Amino acid sequence: MPVINSIADHKDEAAGWRQELHQNPQTSFEEEFASTFVKKKLTEWGIPFKDGIAVTGIVATIEGQKTDSGKAIGLRADMDALDIIEDSGVPYASKNPGKMHACGHDGHTSTLLSAAKYLSENRNFNGKVHLIFQPAEEGGGGAYKMIEEGLFKDFPCDYVFGYHNWPYMPLGKVAMRKGPILASADEFEIVIKGKGGHAAMPHQTVDPVVAAAQIVLALQSIVSRNVSPVDQGVVTVANFRGGTGAHNIIGEKVVMNGTVRAFRQETREFILKRVREIAENTAKAFMTEATVHIVPGGYAPTINSEDGVDMAAAAAIKVAGEQNVMTDAEPTMGAEDFGAYLMEKPGAFILIGQGMPDDEKSPHNYGLHSPYYDFNDEVLPIGASYFATLVEDYMPLDK
Numbered sequence: 001m002p003v004i005n006s007i008a009d010h011k012d013e014a015a016g017w018r019q020e021l022h023q024n025p026q027t028s029f030e031e032e033f034a035s036t037f038v039k040k041k042l043t044e045w046g047i048p049f050k051d052g053i054a055v056t057g058i059v060a061t062i063e064g065q066k067t068d069s070g071k072a073i074g075l076r077a078d079m080d081a082l083d084i085i086e087d088s089g090v091p092y093a094s095k096n097p098g099k100m101h102a103c104g105h106d107g108h109t110s111t112l113l114s115a116a117k118y119l120s121e122n123r124n125f126n127g128k129v130h131l132i133f134q135p136a137e138e139g140g141g142g143a144y145k146m147i148e149e150g151l152f153k154d155f156p157c158d159y160v161f162g163y164h165n166w167p168y169m170p171l172g173k174v175a176m177r178k179g180p181i182l183a184s185a186d187e188f189e190i191v192i193k194g195k196g197g198h199a200a201m202p203h204q205t206v207d208p209v210v211a212a213a214q215i216v217l218a219l220q221s222i223v224s225r226n227v228s229p230v231d232q233g234v235v236t237v238a239n240f241r242g243g244t245g246a247h248n249i250i251g252e253k254v255v256m257n258g259t260v261r262a263f264r265q266e267t268r269e270f271i272l273k274r275v276r277e278i279a280e281n282t283a284k285a286f287m288t289e290a291t292v293h294i295v296p297g298g299y300a301p302t303i304n305s306e307d308g309v310d311m312a313a314a315a316a317i318k319v320a321g322e323q324n325v326m327t328d329a330e331p332t333m334g335a336e337d338f339g340a341y342l343m344e345k346p347g348a349f350i351l352i353g354q355g356m357p358d359d360e361k362s363p364h365n366y367g368l369h370s371p372y373y374d375f376n377d378e379v380l381p382i383g384a385s386y387f388a389t390l391v392e393d394y395m396p397l398d399k
């Protein structure tokens with residue numbers, strides 16, 4: 001069975017929604033256009049919803065023809081855009097200067113709407129589906145905020161599922177894996193304070209640049225020497241600012257920041273602890289003082305449950321065909337706040353290919369967050385059929 005027929009039938013309509021959302025991108029908790037758009041569609045189809053969760057977030061609930069199974073499933077789409085100046089050249093390019101749907105969340109939202117339309121028209125299941133339209137995936141932690149505001153208390157789910165379009169994989173292919181698929185992400189900032197002075201008389205100063213340089217190098221020993229070689233992690237110092245601009249002055253301080261990534265919560269916490277210890281103690285050894293700030297709001301790793309991936313694989317195989325579904329995908333060090341849901345509930349986050357390898361110039365081949373990127377509308381019926389199949393298979397009517 002390829003994509004569900006009645007979902008394929010409204011593909012052009014769904015592409016229209018997607019392109020309208022694409023033209024009206026907004027970022028982090030300001031997704032008023034998308035939120036209003038989603039509510040309009042839900043109202044049109046008679047699907048009840050609760051809005052104002054995490055500002056612009058919405059949860060809609062579709063009941064099956066029967067609900068006595070007591071089962072419930074959560075399906076999630078993110079709605080936010082990015083601070084990027086669009087250069088895709090598509091006729092429906094952003095009308096909001098400096099904002100762009102460069103991660104395809106316009107497509108994710110339209111996919112979930114397409115599934116909603118089908119599920120509400122057919123209700124071929126015994127149980128409930130909660131459709132989670134979330135704000136602020138790109139750094140604002142919208143998933144965490146929705147959970148804090150009672151998402152799973154008000155809308156209990158046995159499993160939760162989501163997907164990301166993947167330009168790095170051809171259209172028609174689907175990838176997933178059991179366990180971690182995306183990494184955690186935490187930002188750290190380190191300020192090293194010394195004592196400034198004449199660059200020709202370093203002994204009368206406490207040079208923060210030399211201390212900071214030692215810290216950058218020492219931080220690289222965390223992954224190579226402290227984390228198990230069969231585990232993974234990243235420590236990157238991405239910015240390093242010090243000095244006054246003059247070649248003959250030693251400045252007062254150095255400020256640096258960067259990111260920590262890991263696939264396991266314990267490794268994440270351990271690396272962050274080591275960043276602090278190494279920075280503080282190395283600074284001390286060089287007579288300076290380091291203040292380490294771990295920026296709150298980091299993302300947990302996205303860890304798929306075993307049974308969630310079994311369900312996801314079965315549904316994806318029905319839609320995309322066995323030869324197109326990879327269940328041992330390589331994880332990536334990118335991050336997603338979907339990990340927040342999977343900390344609470346079993347489920348799976350999968351990748352759906354959108355690349356067009358035979359069409360080199362296609363905007364669907366550009367990487368996520370590129371100003372040339374565009375979501376591939378051919379993904380809509382695949383994603384929506386995948387969501388609908390998950391629901392119908394987990395909560396069959398005849399049992």
Ligand SMILES: [Zn+2]
Nearest residue numbers: 103138368369
């Ligand atoms: Zn993104």
Ligand SMILES: [Zn+2]
Nearest residue numbers: 103105137164
């Ligand atoms: Zn994204």
